[in-house]
Amino acid sequence: MPYNISVAMCTYNGEKYLKEQLESIATQTLLPNELLVCDDCSVDDTLGILERFSLNSPFQVHIFRNDKNMGSTKNFEKCVSLCTRDVIALCDQDDVWLPEKLEKIISVFENLPSAGVVFTDALVVDEELKPLGYNMWESTNFTNKEKKDILNGKPINTLLKHNVATGATMAFKSLYRDRFFPIPANWYHDAWITFVIALYCDLRFIEEPLIKYRQHGAQQVGGIKNENFSLEKGFKNTREYYKKEHEHYIVALNKIIELKDQVASSQEIIKLVRQRVDYLQLRAGPPKMKTKRLIKVMENLLTMQYHKYSNGFLSAVKDLLFKP
Incomplete structure (x- = not known):
């Protein structure tokens, strides 16, 4: 079946990198049907950038400004709640999507109807998008055994140890939304969404970096490479x-x-x-x-x-x- 796509983006003082992210969404080989943006009280030109982008966007853009700062988890919860399409792709304000990201993710959903979440690897880059020499899964230590557990229908074994589905790389079916709401304040939104949906259906991953995951000083959670055991x-x-x-x-x-x-x-x-x-x-x-x-x-x-x-x-x- 064909899937319609919502992109759920949260912003907060994101003017420095936001244009590049928006351009990467607009140049996808499979375009989303809508972009939902919840801005968490930015005081820079984030809203201006979003409004100017919306004027010529190849898809619908809906911009919402919070009355007060909600923080990342609750802001994503609000943004996801506003999405209206079959598949919701989470989006940070400071990364860059590779052109085939949405097309390849949707292909997995089409070929495996039992999948509820699909996530990918990411190329870890610096502020100027220069590769740092490793991918996200090296940073999170997503092992071959954990991959096998997921493919064999035992994702909870892996998720009890750590979250392997980074929000900026993942998409999920909106029909599971009511089951993971509300998102607990002491969980990251992507980890909670993945954990709850994994109770019901399959997780799948794409062993290919489909975003450039930017590292910079203002990040909440980064992709720092793990050191060797010591x-x-x-x-x-x-x-x-x-x-x-x-x-x-x-x-x-x-x-x-x-x-x-x-x-x-x-x-x-x-x-x-x-x-x-x-x-x-x-x-x-x-x-x-x-x-x-x-x-x-x-x-x-x-x-x-x-x-x-x-x-x-x-x-x-x-x-x-x-x-x-």
């Missing part, structure tokens, strides 16, 4: 970090329980998420009594939680040496 890296995450992650997955667990009657294999997924929650609780604050701490650490070593989600034995040693 002792320092193994000990870097703080108890506060794990407390936040614990809260993060408590929200996910409650959502799955809420949707369990709609989700195939919901009991198995709930079990996996509960394991993740329990593990994060351990990392956030191991038991003060040494015997109980040793038992908890050994349990999580035997179930491979340390190896799946952290740095294996190194992380276990960290928790054994915990000082209350």
Whole structure:
């Protein structure tokens, strides 16, 4: 079936790079049907650039200015809610799309009707769009095993470890929108959308960089390349970090329980998420009594939680040496 496309773009003081992004959308080999823009109270020429672009755009452009600053997650939630087409492609203000991005994404939806989310790799570039020598998936450490899990219908195994679908590269079917609303404040919008839709249907990816993902000082989340494993890296995450992650997955667990009657294999997924929650609780604050701490650490070593989600034995040693 043919799919109509909405592009959901959020802007905030984006005048420096916005023109290039808009031009890259307007020169797609498959044009979207509409561009929805929610501006989060910009004080530069962002709105002027958008309005001038809309005058000669090859597709409909709808511009909305927030009455107050909402922040990235809630701004994207609003923008997605305003989209009217079958497929919604998320869009940042500072990247550049390669010409065949939308065409190749839509081709996946057409060839695999069970897909709910399609995402791509990205070429990581500097402010002047010069390649930095690596792609996004190298930055996020999207492994071959994780790719196989996704292709074999087990995306939750990967998403419980980390989000691999960067919002600027992804598109999803709008029919799932009501199921992931509202987007929790302690989740990034792209991670939450991907996680919830993965409960219902397939994820698919394109092993090709289809955007230039620009790195600059004003970014909220960048694509910094991971360093090689080191002792320092193994000990870097703080108890506060794990407390936040614990809260993060408590929200996910409650959502799955809420949707369990709609989700195939919901009991198995709930079990996996509960394991993740329990593990994060351990990392956030191991038991003060040494015997109980040793038992908890050994349990999580035997179930491979340390190896799946952290740095294996190194992380276990960290928790054994915990000082209350």
